[in-house]
Amino acid sequence: MGFDAEKMNALRERVRHLESTVARLRLSRRVLINLLMRQEKERQIDIGELRSERDRLRMEKARIARALWERNREICWLRQSRAEPELSVTSVPGRVYRIHDLQAQKLAEAKDLTTNRAPG
Numbered sequence: 001m002g003f004d005a006e007k008m009n010a011l012r013e014r015v016r017h018l019e020s021t022v023a024r025l026r027l028s029r030r031v032l033i034n035l036l037m038r039q040e041k042e043r044q045i046d047i048g049e050l051r052s053e054r055d056r057l058r059m060e061k062a063r064i065a066r067a068l069w070e071r072n073r074e075i076c077w078l079r080q081s082r083a084e085p086e087l088s089v090t091s092v093p094g095r096v097y098r099i100h101d102l103q104a105q106k107l108a109e110a111k112d113l114t115t116n117r118a119p120g
Contacts, residue, residue, distance in 0.1 A: 081107065 083107075
């Protein structure tokens with residue numbers, strides 16, 4: 001019978017050891033899950049910030065492109081208005097604009113008015 005009591009004590013000790021191991025593993029599991037949840041939240045925040053930055057950069061790029069296009073259009077218009085009436089084509093990269101004969105005539109008339117102006 002003494003052998004059975006020793007065996008029972010050993011088994012009880014083994015059960016206590018296993019229960020404490022299970023408790024530590026549960027705690028470790030909770031800690032890992034909390035760390036994973038925190039990491040996922042941080043990742044979602046980073047993704048949101050990157051998307052906002054991407055959208056901001058897209059809008060800025062579009063604004064700059066519009067400004068450059070407008071500036072180029074103004075430059076072409078100034079070149080057109082300075083051109084001789086015989087020149088009727090102005091090219092912009094990828095596009096060709098024709099000055100209508102009426103516009104060329106108005107330019108010629110404007111030149112005539114400025115050169116033949118009466119002293120005032």
